[in-house]
Amino acid sequence: MSEIIRTKAPKKPEPTNHIVAEIRESFGKGAARKLRAVGKIPAVLYGHGTEPQHLTLPGHEISLLLRKTNAMIDLDINGTAQLALVKDVQKDPVRQIIEHIDLAVIRKGEKVQVDVPVHLIGEAAPGMSVDQDAHTLLIEAPAISIPQNLEVSIEGLGAGATIHAKDVALPEGVTLIVDPETLVLAVSAPTDQDLGEETAAPEAAGSTEK
16 A cells, blocks of 8 residues: 655745845825736835835735734845834725835834834623724834834723723833823723613514514
8 A cells, every 4th residue: 555645734924924025116196006006005115304205016925914003124225124103104095005115214222112012811701891992002122123012911900990090011122102091991880771781682673573
């Protein structure tokens, strides 16, 4: 009998931070449309007193990279390496196609201030309602290690529990910039009105006209 060799399916490649950029010499809406038509995205790189550089980026690679918040890019501009942070992404409001990207020059060892999403982990006590006031928090972090999110556990929290910005655990080297007293979330019990609506709904659904 011949031996059957089983192999694991190859993993999908992770989006790379290394992007080869081209110097852009054509400007205006018409030139931008032509670039997007061939799968490229116009961008501008600025910061640290440098002259703005108008670039063209590969659309597919950039779209994958932008799935991350506060994406850091290792640019290759005509053979010159430059670290950059995505500062702004302009999209078509209807088709959601990326039209333009603003990039900020980043120096090694530099810290940046960015808004980072707050992710809730776990579940509050049974029947409790969680109202999240702050979905992002402004922090300062090393440019090369910006956290993708800040996790906040709500496991078992009961009525009256609150979490403020100062209560959120931060990774090493990260500093809170927003007011520490900023309310992130509050837990409350259902009101009598909520309970009344819940009990009335099944009755209304089961009633029929005779």
